[in-house]
Amino acid sequence: MFTFSKCSIEGCHSFASGLSSTCFHHSREKEKLLEDLLRKKDEEKAIRNVSFVNAEFEGIDFDDVYIGFSNFAFSTFRSCTFNNARLVSNFFDFAVFENCILKDMEARYNTFSGSMIITSDFSGSNLILSSFMGIDCYGSSFNHTDLYFSNFSLSKLINSSFEDTNLKRCSFRSALLRSVSFKYSNPEEAFFRSLNV
Numbered sequence: 001m002f003t004f005s006k007c008s009i010e011g012c013h014s015f016a017s018g019l020s021s022t023c024f025h026h027s028r029e030k031e032k033l034l035e036d037l038l039r040k041k042d043e044e045k046a047i048r049n050v051s052f053v054n055a056e057f058e059g060i061d062f063d064d065v066y067i068g069f070s071n072f073a074f075s076t077f078r079s080c081t082f083n084n085a086r087l088v089s090n091f092f093d094f095a096v097f098e099n100c101i102l103k104d105m106e107a108r109y110n111t112f113s114g115s116m117i118i119t120s121d122f123s124g125s126n127l128i129l130s131s132f133m134g135i136d137c138y139g140s141s142f143n144h145t146d147l148y149f150s151n152f153s154l155s156k157l158i159n160s161s162f163e164d165t166n167l168k169r170c171s172f173r174s175a176l177l178r179s180v181s182f183k184y185s186n187p188e189e190a191f192f193r194s195l196n197v
Helices: 030-044
Strands: 046-048 056-058 066-068 076-078 086-088 096-098 106-108 116-118 126-128 136-138 156-158 171-173 176-178 191-193
Parallel strands (some): 046 066, 106 126, 136 156, 156 176, 171 191
16 A cells, blocks of 8 residues: 555644655645656556645556556546556545546556546446445446446446446446446446436
């Protein structure tokens, strides 16, 4: 998991960024920290054990990158790509994904709970055992994905598509579904108690 070292600022209980002694919020050089993170991504094709809460990423290419055991809660991703990325055990709680392309990812044990997903494309990805609980999702695609044992309970899904998708043991309990397509999928193997309004 990301570093369990606490921020060096007295009274702060947040975790350090993993690239400095302070949390991202208390860093006096946020731009340099982000530059260091992206340089590490480019050099190693990997991001591990970092905590960048409430960071902003725009137009960043995360294609083919391994992202593991990291915390990006409350962060914003605009027009970023994650094609063929590998995501393992990360926190994207209450993050924003806007106009992002996340195709053909291998993603397991991630949490996107409370996030906002806007006109983004997860097509062809394996999103196994991941939590999308309570997300707001608009105009996005989960076509041709494997959502085995993932959770969309209490979510708002509008004008989005789950076509030709494995929904086995996927939960949509108490989700609001409006103009959502499950064509060629197996909704009979998912859990629904939808609001459908």
